[in-house]
Amino acid sequence: MNVHGEYKVPGGKLVVVDFTIVDEKIADFSLSGDFFLEPDEALLDINAAITGLSPNSTIEAFGDAIRAALPAEVHLLGFTPDSVGVAIRRAITGAAHxxxxxxxxxxxxxxxxxxxxxxxxxxxxxxxxxxxxxxxxxxxxxxxxxxxxxxxxxxxxxxxxxxxxxxxxxxxxxxxxxxxxxxxxxxxxxxxxxxxxxxxxxxxxxxxxxxxxxxxxxxxxxxxxxxxxxxxxxxxxxxxxxxxxxxxxxxxxxxxxxxxxxxxxxxxxxxxxxxxxxxxxxxxxxxxxxxxxxxxxxxxxxxxxxxxxxxxxxxxxxxxxxxxxxxxxxxxxxxxxxxxxxxxxxxxxxx
The missing domain is CATH 3.30.930.10 (Bira Bifunctional Protein; Domain 2)
Known part of the structure; x- marks a missing residue:
């Protein structure tokens, strides 16, 4: 099952998520958008943090997983870990635009x-x-x-x-x-x-x-x-x-x-x-x-x-x-x- 979701952060940037669901777990997770993220390698850390989680996790759980996976020197501009969780939940629940x-x-x-x-x-x-x-x-x-x-x-x-x-x-x-x-x-x-x-x-x-x-x-x-x-x-x-x-x-x-x-x-x-x-x-x-x-x-x-x-x-x-x-x-x-x-x-x- 291929899943796509988007969330425009109020006052911020667009967060886009694409993933599949395999055996009731998130697989092949990919985050994209017009936000800013330093260093670049942190994008892979975010993708890895979400992969394997239950698609029914809460927004807070997704955000916590991302925060735990990111080193202290990472800078997220225009989005937050929780906003990624919102995009995932909107994708899962079939939210409209x-x-x-x-x-x-x-x-x-x-x-x-x-x-x-x-x-x-x-x-x-x-x-x-x-x-x-x-x-x-x-x-x-x-x-x-x-x-x-x-x-x-x-x-x-x-x-x-x-x-x-x-x-x-x-x-x-x-x-x-x-x-x-x-x-x-x-x-x-x-x-x-x-x-x-x-x-x-x-x-x-x-x-x-x-x-x-x-x-x-x-x-x-x-x-x-x-x-x-x-x-x-x-x-x-x-x-x-x-x-x-x-x-x-x-x-x-x-x-x-x-x-x-x-x-x-x-x-x-x-x-x-x-x-x-x-x-x-x-x-x-x-x-x-x-x-x-x-x-x-x-x-x-x-x-x-x-x-x-x-x-x-x-x-x-x-x-x-x-x-x-x-x-x-x-x-x-x-x-x-x-x-x-x-x-x-x-x-x-x-x-």
């Missing part, structure tokens, strides 16, 4: 924040059930909102008096993570609805950076020295830019959505979000501005121009055609708003 899919790109009209949350669930489910192709959607919303993570406590996270004073909507999303105060035109939010095969063989943490690498390329093209900070932050030397959250659903698809600050109001954030007050209580508002540095101050561009660049880079890297939310998907999302997202049982599932 971005270009295996015909991506759809949606950028619809502004809607209620709660409807955006419902659309995320509806569209992720549709991708998992094969009713829609993998999709990138840019959010637009028509009023301020606080989005809290699936497992967060409302009373611990949100000052509801301040929330109501700002006519903001309280929305509990289906993904985990922290609370965000989001105003129209002040944030850039996008969601990816992807088949599980795209991140198969990766750890949960690795999948975050993998799914957002195209965003880092777009930000770099705008002059921002953006990097991914595990687990789920996009940041730069000037401050945090945004954060990601994920949800893997029963249909087999993955929801990955990200909010980046364009023109954040740090005062509003600390008034509406209780946790923001505690984190910043000894540092003041000026520190809040440093914590989440808006894209506007780093680029001088309009929000629309940044969104256009994001979509442009995505299409260049992964392909994609413009699409729309279907009438049936709108109907399903609106029903989900009434049956779930606006109910007290859901909003206050963790009081």
């Amino acid at each position: 971005w270009r295996d899919y015909d991506w759809q790109i949606i950028h619809e009209r502004a809607v209620a924040p709660v409807l955006n949350a419902a659309l995320d669930e509806v569209l992720t489910t549709a991708v998992g059930e094969g009713l829609r192709g993998p999709t990138l959607r840019i959010w637009e919303w028509d009023r301020p909102a606080v989005f809290i993570g699936s497992f967060q406590s409302v009373q611990n996270e949100v000052d509801e008096e301040q929330l109501n004073a700002r006519n903001a909507q309280l929305v509990r999303r289906i993904s985990g993570g922290g609370a965000m105060y989001m105003e129209p035109e002040a944030c850039i939010t996008y969601a990816l609805y992807v088949p599980g095969e795209l991140v198969r063989g990766m750890s949960f943490a690795d999948s975050y950076a993998f799914l957002d690498e195209w965003v880092l390329e777009a930000l770099h093209s705008l002059g921002i020295d953006a990097v991914y900070k595990p687990l789920n932050d996009i940041t730069s030397p000037q401050g945090k830019i945004g954060g990601a959250a994920q949800k893997r659903i029963a249909s087999g698809a993955v929801l990955h959505h990200v909010t980046m600050a364009y023109d954040m109001d740090p005062v509003a954030m600390t008034e509406v979000l209780r946790i923001g007050r505690e984190k910043l209580s000894d540092k003041g508002t000026a520190s809040a501005q440093k914590r989440v540095d808006p894209l506007r101050s780093q680029t001088g561009l309009s929000r629309e121009e940044i969104v256009e660049r994001l979509v442009e880079v995505f299409i260049r890297r992964h392909g994609g055609t413009r699409s729309e939310v279907t009438e049936g998907e709108w109907d399903a999302a609106e029903q989900l708003v009434e049956k779930k997202f606006l109910t007290e049982d859901w909003i206050r599932r963790v009081p």
Whole structure:
């Protein structure tokens, strides 16, 4: 059985593995790619370290075997021992690649924040059930909102008096993570609805950076020295830019959505979000501005121009055609708003 696998290291190089499986062992293992490795002979050491291992070994086990086989003076640039393990696991599990899919790109009209949350669930489910192709959607919303993570406590996270004073909507999303105060035109939010095969063989943490690498390329093209900070932050030397959250659903698809600050109001954030007050209580508002540095101050561009660049880079890297939310998907999302997202049982599932 001949096996081939590839893994593009986020922020690094392409790792390619080829091997056969004989008597439930890896044989004829060959590593290649556009990475850098010194000295050259270390490539043979890596190949020898993997040959003979079980193809069902963990990513960590593959990485440990490589580390044990390499002398101290070896230098790996653009990849790591564990990234070789990821490439092997993706080969074994039949993971897909971005270009295996015909991506759809949606950028619809502004809607209620709660409807955006419902659309995320509806569209992720549709991708998992094969009713829609993998999709990138840019959010637009028509009023301020606080989005809290699936497992967060409302009373611990949100000052509801301040929330109501700002006519903001309280929305509990289906993904985990922290609370965000989001105003129209002040944030850039996008969601990816992807088949599980795209991140198969990766750890949960690795999948975050993998799914957002195209965003880092777009930000770099705008002059921002953006990097991914595990687990789920996009940041730069000037401050945090945004954060990601994920949800893997029963249909087999993955929801990955990200909010980046364009023109954040740090005062509003600390008034509406209780946790923001505690984190910043000894540092003041000026520190809040440093914590989440808006894209506007780093680029001088309009929000629309940044969104256009994001979509442009995505299409260049992964392909994609413009699409729309279907009438049936709108109907399903609106029903989900009434049956779930606006109910007290859901909003206050963790009081």
